[in-house]
Amino acid sequence: MAKQVGLIKLNGNVGDLSFFKSKTNGFQARMKTGVSADRIASDPAFARTRENGSEFGRAQQEGKKLRGLLKDVLFQNADSRFSLRLANRLLKVIQTDSVNIRGERGLVAENLVMLQEIECNNRTKLADISLLPIALNYDRSSGTGTLECAQLIPMLNIAKLKGATHVRYMLVLQEFSGEDLDQRPSIQRSEYVDLMTIDPMDLQLTATLQADAAKSVLLLAGLEYFQLVNSAYYPLANGKYNALTIKQVYTP
Numbered sequence: 001m002a003k004q005v006g007l008i009k010l011n012g013n014v015g016d017l018s019f020f021k022s023k024t025n026g027f028q029a030r031m032k033t034g035v036s037a038d039r040i041a042s043d044p045a046f047a048r049t050r051e052n053g054s055e056f057g058r059a060q061q062e063g064k065k066l067r068g069l070l071k072d073v074l075f076q077n078a079d080s081r082f083s084l085r086l087a088n089r090l091l092k093v094i095q096t097d098s099v100n101i102r103g104e105r106g107l108v109a110e111n112l113v114m115l116q117e118i119e120c121n122n123r124t125k126l127a128d129i130s131l132l133p134i135a136l137n138y139d140r141s142s143g144t145g146t147l148e149c150a151q152l153i154p155m156l157n158i159a160k161l162k163g164a165t166h167v168r169y170m171l172v173l174q175e176f177s178g179e180d181l182d183q184r185p186s187i188q189r190s191e192y193v194d195l196m197t198i199d200p201m202d203l204q205l206t207a208t209l210q211a212d213a214a215k216s217v218l219l220l221a222g223l224e225y226f227q228l229v230n231s232a233y234y235p236l237a238n239g240k241y242n243a244l245t246i247k248q249v250y251t252p
Contacts, residue, residue: 008131051103060108061089062092062178070220073172074185076239077222080119085122089115110251112216118246120220126243129159129223130169136219138173143211145186145219146169149203154195164225164236166192170244171205172220175212183210192226192233219248 063086067074074082092106093114097105119125126134132152138145147169152158158167169190175182188207209217222244225236235242 018173020147028208048102052103054103055094055105056087056091058106059087059094062090062094062154062229063087065178065182066174066176066179069174069176069182070172070185073170073185073220073222073244074120076235077224077242077244079121079122082120085118086115089118109177109216112218112251113216113249115246116249120222120244120246121239121242124241124243126221126223126245126247129241129243130157131159132157134169134221134247136171136221136248137221138217138248140213140250141211143173143209145171145173145207145209147203147221151200152192152203153200154197156198158193158195158223160195161225161241162194163227163238164241166194166226166233168192168205168224168226169205170220170222170224171207172218172222172244173207173209173217174220175209175215176218177215180217189224192228212250216252217250218246219250221245222249 032166042124046200060083063083066086067083084119094105096108096111096114116165118172130149132149135148136146137148154167171188172185173187174185186207186209188205190203193201193203222242224239225240226233228234228237
């Protein structure tokens with residue numbers, strides 16, 4: 001690895017040399033390496049590379065569909081790398097397909113349970129801020145899902161954040177098959193809960209989807225922080241500390 005010196009700094013390619021800027025070492029230069037795109041696309045030696053690329057691309061497409069369906073709840077409850085984490089997990093689901101050949105494998109509905117416990121916001125995990133167990137359930141016959149947190153004492157059982165005065169719990173039901181006809185989510189949020197409350201409460205949320213026994217249903221649970229100012233509730237730090245987790249997946 002060579003270091004660029006002098007008044008003029010280069011960025012890009014010149015012949016077999018590649019010029020770039022490193023965060024730690026400043027402007028650098030190195031020989032271009034790697035295999036051409038044309039060779040990867042046609043050389044039999046790179047068949048596995050093409051197959052892997054095809055399936056990862058399919059995982060990204062499926063992830064984009066799911067994120068599109070959930071965009072209303074992801075807006076202030078997900079970090080910038082959630083899309084990559086989701087695509088990587090969906091790739092594992094695709095790789096369980098034992099019917100189609102490599103490179104052409106697709107989602108396996110019963111293995112979508114592999115999406116469980118993905119954090120949409122890796123900066124804040126739901127279990128770290130909601131300190132009482134949350135019970136989730138879904139009835140496939142009626143399409144009804146529930147979230148329950150019994151004997152919740154907000155002052156003791158919810159992690160405090162500087163500036164936060166209230167929270168809301170959230171339940172999301174999302175049908176998912178990877179098809180374009182997947183319905184929009186059913187979202188239910190609690191009332192605003194005062195973080196200084198010391199009296200126990202039994203929290204329960206109910207949401208309902210139009211039941212479709214042929215499709216998987218994802219249950220997401222979340223907790224959002226707010227600051228009360230002049231009778232208005234404002235998201236704390238634009239949702240930076242909110243949590244949203246795919247907690248359960250019910251398959252056909």
